[in-house]
Amino acid sequence: MTYCLAIKVDSGIVFASDSRTNAGVDHVDAYSKMHSFTVPGERAFVLLSAGNLATTQAVLNILRRDFDDRHSIRSLSTVDYVFDAAQYVGEVSCNVQTRHCESTRKSSVNLGASFILGGQIAGKPHDIFLIYPEGNYISPSPSNPYLQIGETKYGKPILDRIITHGTTLEVAGRCALVSLDSTMRSNVSVGPPIELALYRKDGLDIERHVTLDADSEYSLALREAWSDGLNRVFEGLPRFDWE
Amino acid sequence: MTYCLAIKVDSGIVFASDSRTNAGVDHVDAYSKMHSFTVPGERAFVLLSAGNLATTQAVLNILRRDFDDRHSIRSLSTVDYVFDAAQYVGEVSCNVQTRHCESTRKSSVNLGASFILGGQIAGKPHDIFLIYPEGNYISPSPSNPYLQIGETKYGKPILDRIITHGTTLEVAGRCALVSLDSTMRSNVSVGPPIELALYRKDGLDIERHVTLDADSEYSLALREAWSDGLNRVFEGLPRFDWE
Numbered sequence: 029m030t031y032c033l034a035i036k037v038d039s040g041i042v043f044a045s046d047s048r049t050n051a052g053v054d055h056v057d058a059y060s061k062m063h064s065f066t067v068p069g070e071r072a073f074v075l076l077s078a079g080n081l082a083t084t085q086a087v088l089n090i091l092r093r094d095f096d097d098r099h100s101i102r103s104l105s106t107v108d109y110v111f112d113a114a115q116y117v118g119e120v121s122c123n124v125q126t127r128h129c130e131s132t133r134k135s136s137v138n139l140g141a142s143f144i145l146g147g148q149i150a151g152k153p154h155d156i157f158l159i160y161p162e163g164n165y166i167s168p169s170p171s172n173p174y175l176q177i178g179e180t181k182y183g184k185p186i187l188d189r190i191i192t193h194g195t196t197l198e199v200a201g202r203c204a205l206v207s208l209d210s211t212m213r214s215n216v217s218v219g220p221p222i223e224l225a226l227y228r229k230d231g232l233d234i235e236r237h238v239t240l241d242a243d244s245e246y247s248l249a250l251r252e253a254w255s256d257g258l259n260r261v262f263e264g265l266p267r268f269d270w271e
Numbered sequence: 272m273t274y275c276l277a278i279k280v281d282s283g284i285v286f287a288s289d290s291r292t293n294a295g296v297d298h299v300d301a302y303s304k305m306h307s308f309t310v311p312g313e314r315a316f317v318l319l320s321a322g323n324l325a326t327t328q329a330v331l332n333i334l335r336r337d338f339d340d341r342h343s344i345r346s347l348s349t350v351d352y353v354f355d356a357a358q359y360v361g362e363v364s365c366n367v368q369t370r371h372c373e374s375t376r377k378s379s380v381n382l383g384a385s386f387i388l389g390g391q392i393a394g395k396p397h398d399i400f401l402i403y404p405e406g407n408y409i410s411p412s413p414s415n416p417y418l419q420i421g422e423t424k425y426g427k428p429i430l431d432r433i434i435t436h437g438t439t440l441e442v443a444g445r446c447a448l449v450s451l452d453s454t455m456r457s458n459v460s461v462g463p464p465i466e467l468a469l470y471r472k473d474g475l476d477i478e479r480h481v482t483l484d485a486d487s488e489y490s491l492a493l494r495e496a497w498s499d500g501l502n503r504v505f506e507g508l509p510r511f512d513w514e
Contacts, residue, residue: 181424185453189501202508210428236513249509257504258432264500265445266492270479 029217030178031208032061032076034144034156035200036168038193040228040235041146041154043074044204046178046212048219049081062223063088065095065104068233071149073104073113074225078178079141079161086124087141091117110155111165114145118163125161142177147227154229182214183207197226205240205247206254212242222247272460273421274451275304275319277387277399278443279411281436283471283478284389284397286317287447289421289455291462292324305466306331308338308347311476314392316347316356317468321421322384322404329367330384334360353398354408357388361406368404385420390470397472425457426450440469448483448490449497465490 032045045061059081066072075091077084094103107113125139132139140161148154158175159165168175174187190203201224211218220242228235240247275288288304302324309315318334320327337346350356368382375382383404391397401418402408411418417430433446444467454461463485471478483490 181457182428184457185425185428186501188456189453189498190505198511198514199505201511202505210432213431214424214427236511238511246509246511253508254504255432257507258429258501261497261500261504262433262442262445265496266489268441268444268479268481268489271441 029215030061030078031176031180031183031211031215031218032078032144032178033174033176033180033183033187033204033207034074034076034146035174035187035191035195035204036146036154036156037173037191037195037197037200038229040197040226040231041074041156042197042200042204043076043144043146043223043225043227044201044208045076045223046208046218047221047223048217050217051081058219058221060223062225062237063091064225064234064237065091065147066233067105069150070232071105071147072227072231072233073110073145073147074227074234075117076144076177077141078143080137080139082128083121083124083139083141084143087117087121087143090120090124108149109152110145110147110149111157111167113147114157114159114165117143117145118159118165121159121161122163144175144177148229148232150232154227179211179215179218183211186210197228201226202250205250209247209251209254220247272458273304273321274419274423274426274454274458274461275321275387275421276417276419276423276426276430276447276450277317277319277389278417278430278434278438278447279389279397279399280416280434280438280440280443281472283440283469283474284317284399285440285443285447286319286387286389286466286468286470287444287451288319288466289451289461290464290466291460293460294324301462301464303466305468305480306334307468307477307480308334308390309476310348312393313475314348314390315470315474315476316353316388316390317470317477318360319387319420320384321386323380323382325371326364326367326382326384327386330360330364330386333363333367351392352395353388353390353392354400354410356390357400357402357408360386360388361402361408364402364404365406387418387420391472391475393475397470422454422458422461426454429453440471444469445493448493452490452494452497463490 143159146156389399
């Protein structure tokens with residue numbers, strides 16, 4: 029399993045992802061699920077991936093090849109809108125899945141992969157999209173300006189309670205880390221290291237990209253402060269009328 | 272869908288349940304999913320139900336009939352241990368499902384139902400069990416002394432962060448309400464009113480049973496205090512080193 033999310037606030041976009049991959053309990057490993065494609069000053073994209081590892085790796089290889097090839101007609105370096113980029117990633121993903129479809133039809137292997145793509149192209153607004161295994165895509169709702177892929181439920185309540193359009197990029201970043209921490213506590217198929225990237229609106233480059241191990245100083249401090257804070261809030265909740 | 276949970280702490284048991292039932296978006300209604308069977312001073316049980324409504328209603332009817340019939344050989348009023356009670360409920364559930372199995376085999380109807388049974392019999396320890404649709408059952412793990420049925424994921428992180436064996440009954444009760452509130456915010460198939468029951472160890476009767484509408488005074492106060500508290504905790508979390 030996997031847990032990745034992107035939060036779109038007025039001041040930019042937060043991206044966060046875990047790193048655990050597993051194909052059964054005997055094949056547990058760590059791969060980055062966060063990939064950036066930037067032409068500083070012109071465009072910046074971050075892609076988060078979940079699902080079949082062979083599919084996501086093949087998609088990433090093709091996206092990178094096309095991006096780096098200045099003769100390619102269509103790539104993340106040529107598209108004119110973020111939704112165009114989402115459409116392109118969806119098509120590449122479908123093509124990769126179709127290529128291996130025949131040989132996996134008789135097995136129970138699921139080739140599906142989901143992606144979150146976010147970023148900005150100069151002169152256009154910043155945006156995020158969730159790309160389904162079928163290649164189609166959605167943007168977040170106005171009331172819940174975030175998108176999740178993978179093991180999404182454990183980490184959703186804290187997003188619903190904290191995130192608004194006006195949340196600062198740093199608070200949204202901490203909220204993403206707490207959302208991931210909640211998920212890791214509840215599901216062993218989601219695991220460290222955690223990657224966090226902050227994109228500031230009109231920055232046209234990734235402003236911050238940090239990788240946090242489970243026992244990194246900041247992870248430990250955040251987890252302790254969060255746990256202590258929650259317990260304090262619980263102590264202060266209104267008593268039942270019989271207490 | 273449904274969300275019910277029971278928390279077993281040293282001082283007793285907390286039970287909580289939502290009330291929403293749905294068979295498609297055209298058939299949304301509210302039924303109690305919390306049922307108590309008590310012989311004050313001798314034994315007290317609470318049963319929480321999730322799954323096919325016809326199955327849970329039939330099971331409840333049989334349990335109540337057997338409980339009220341002082342000649343019945345086996346019932347919640349005759350069993351000697353809480354695990355015996357769980358075994359009995361599982362058998363009744365399986366019998367009910369088998370009865371309608373033939374006629375539903377060709378349809379896609381799922382007759383399955385899950386239950387949480389908790390309580391105490393005089394002279395024995397208090398305990399809780401989760402009873403699967405197959406009739407078998409488990410008790411909670413020592414490290415996570417709670418059980419959930421239905422839509423369990425959204426409300427799990429807060430339980431993992433707050434609940435220990437030493438948590439007081441009232442704090443566990445508030446934690447159950449927050450867990451339910453988080454679930455209701457994230458999933459429309461879980462809805463009010465919320466029922467909360469508190470069983471105090473060796474009390475051999477249900478100490479408190481409250482039903483809370485979404486806009487009841489206590490629900491509103493709890494939700495506001497929780498939301499304000501969370502936002503305060505977020506404001507106080509350790510800053511990133513570049514802030």
